[in-house]
Amino acid sequence: MATQSQGHYFVPNPSLYPFILSAGLLVMAAGFIFSVNESVPGHSAGSWMMLGGLGVILAMIFLWLGKVIAESQGGHYKTWEDKSFRWGMMAFIASEVAFFAAFFGALFYMRVISVPELAGFDPEFTPYKDFLGAWPSAGPGGVVLGTEYTTAQFTPMGAWGIPAINTLILLTSGATVTWAHWGLLKNKRSQLVMGLFLTVVLGLMFIALQAYEYHHAYNELGLTLQAGAYGSTFFMLTGFHGFHVTLGTIMLIVILLRSMKGHFSPEHHFGFEGVAWYWHFVDVVWLGLFVFVYWL
Numbered sequence: 001m002a003t004q005s006q007g008h009y010f011v012p013n014p015s016l017y018p019f020i021l022s023a024g025l026l027v028m029a030a031g032f033i034f035s036v037n038e039s040v041p042g043h044s045a046g047s048w049m050m051l052g053g054l055g056v057i058l059a060m061i062f063l064w065l066g067k068v069i070a071e072s073q074g075g076h077y078k079t080w081e082d083k084s085f086r087w088g089m090m091a092f093i094a095s096e097v098a099f100f101a102a103f104f105g106a107l108f109y110m111r112v113i114s115v116p117e118l119a120g121f122d123p124e125f126t127p128y129k130d131f132l133g134a135w136p137s138a139g140p141g142g143v144v145l146g147t148e149y150t151t152a153q154f155t156p157m158g159a160w161g162i163p164a165i166n167t168l169i170l171l172t173s174g175a176t177v178t179w180a181h182w183g184l185l186k187n188k189r190s191q192l193v194m195g196l197f198l199t200v201v202l203g204l205m206f207i208a209l210q211a212y213e214y215h216h217a218y219n220e221l222g223l224t225l226q227a228g229a230y231g232s233t234f235f236m237l238t239g240f241h242g243f244h245v246t247l248g249t250i251m252l253i254v255i256l257l258r259s260m261k262g263h264f265s266p267e268h269h270f271g272f273e274g275v276a277w278y279w280h281f282v283d284v285v286w287l288g289l290f291v292f293v294y295w296l
Contacts, residue, residue, distance in 0.1 A: 009080045021060040028053025089274045110229045136230035154222035159294035162213045173202035174283045196256040203249035210242050251275045
């Protein structure tokens with residue numbers, strides 16, 4: 001078990017978890033490299049290495065976070081630790097903001113600068129004679145529905161179907177997690193659990209609808225990662241956001257189970273707050289996606 005404190009802050013005992021987790025990451029990465037070369041004799045174990053590395057990673061995350069939860073429930077985390085956790089979470093969310101800002105910046109650059117410029121070159125000197133300047137762009141010779149051209153390589157994803165429903169779902173989930181937070185502050189355990197349960201359900205609904213949207217895009221709209229600049233930016237932005245929603249939903253499930261076990265109090269509940277901050281960040285990013293990827 002970890003030591004109680006050193007001076008004014010808690011210092012845990014040395015642990016093997018970071019080293020084992022690093023080894024799992026190395027095995028999974030090596031397995032991926034080998035799986036790329038599975039056609040080469042002697043490299044057929046790549047997939048098994050990836051699965052083994054992933055299993056080690058998941059086991060270490062489960063054990064390590066379980067130890068952290070035990071330390072928190074044991075009363076080891078005081079004011080100093082609470083402040084450090086908050087600053088750490090703010091730094092993490094700031095890095096996520098920078099991550100998505102880079103992709104939104106790439107989308108802006110292509111729509112406003114590169115695509116019109118490539119389409120505006122002198123036909124006598126450009127290798128892209130059939131490049132269309134309109135957005136969505138399918139690249140040289142590409143055309144889309146809704147223009148004066150008759151041949152379509154893909155159909156852009158409309159904003160007022162599943163994307164609008166998912167927007168309503170995420171906005172509602174932001175309200176339910178806030179309602180759960182109010183219940184925690186008022187020490188109303190039933191409101192806390194119900195609010196978290198509804199948030200988890202809404203998160204799962206969002207993931208299911210986005211999976212259906214991707215299936216529809218690939219099989220009915222011809223919209224794939226190879227569909228020019230529009231296809232690549234569409235799947236990069238929405239795909240990474242969907243990955244973040246999936247992680248957020250998993251974290252919410254953990255917080256829900258902890259709440260059902262009686263964890264957290266009105267005075268000590270940063271574990272809940274950190275996940276709520278992350279979920280609100282995911283909501284805000286989706287609003288940007290809905291406006292700039294689906295709508296405009």
